[in-house]
Amino acid sequence: MIKFDKVNFEYQAKTPFASQALFDIDVEIADGSYTALIGHTGSGKSTLLQHLNGLLQPTAGAVTVGDIVITSESRQKNIKPVRKRVGVVFQFPETQLFDETVLKDVAFGPQNFGAAKEAAEKIAREKLLQVGIAEELFERPPFELSGGQMRRVAIAGILAMEPQVLVLDEPTAGLDPKARLEMMQLFRDLHDEQGLTVILVTHNMDDVANYADFVYLLEKGRIIDFGTPSQIFQKPDFLAEHQLGLPKATEFALKLQARGRFTFERLPITRLELVEAIRQSSNLPKHFSQLKLSDENTLEAGLLGERGTKETN
């Protein structure tokens, strides 16, 4: 269990340049959960994340990770065990690669925490394969890899520490759609199959809807809402006021509703939920049942009665 109790944080505390980035943050993250943290740029997401592994210490309040309590008074040496338990993948982690070879880079972390060279390299190999880096790249300098490959190597470096909690700060920023999907599926598998607790910062509301089981909404250093994705996305007006988007399926459902085609008892947040809600709708016009629900364009055109699709009802 991870718990934030009234956490406040000031950059450059006790100087004339002090600026408060977090205000009375209360957060609870259950073991094995998948939590998303969303909020506008500058809202404090990365600042909050750095409290999860003791890189930053609260100016007031306490962060509890398992049996370790971090306050403004904590000593760095007492915080160190938290670094092994909580692996943080920062924004653009590939900038942190430094070793001569891919394998050495990934083996560095476990060695730094006391593992023998052979054991560290064994786990490094395992994690590299897991993130989809082929054997023939192991002896190459990391800087010769593509951007997406470097990102994977950096993530393998975090996984090699065998953390229980994986913290991801916009991990798919700048990746192409295929690489994005592969990476999101990797995190989902780590969560589903290996029981890792995942904490994800993202601007992508579809990722929130598709993967997370709980969401915290941050604005100007304060938590302004929290709940399951389904609860959060039932409040489109509230989200719009705070300049936050919606999943595609929810946006689409709202469009349908605005045109009087459907009323949704509950707004769907994933494609699957959208299709299910439409299938079960009692006022489904006849030709709709023949629409191929797997084809996004046909579905959209058909449901909205646009682009020449005939309406028979």
Ligand SMILES: Nc1ncnc2c1ncn2[C@@H]1O[C@H](COP(=O)(O)OP(=O)(O)OP(=O)(O)O)[C@@H](O)[C@H]1O
């Ligand atoms: N090292 C620093 N020194 C002083 N102020 C900082 C520092 N890092 C961040 N801040 C300030 O703290 C606030 C929160 O920044 P943070 O980086 O946590 O936001 P964020 O939600 O991660 O934004 P983004 O979505 O752009 O990554 C901002 O006002 C920012 O200017």
Ligand SMILES: [Mg+2]
């Ligand atoms: Mg950030």
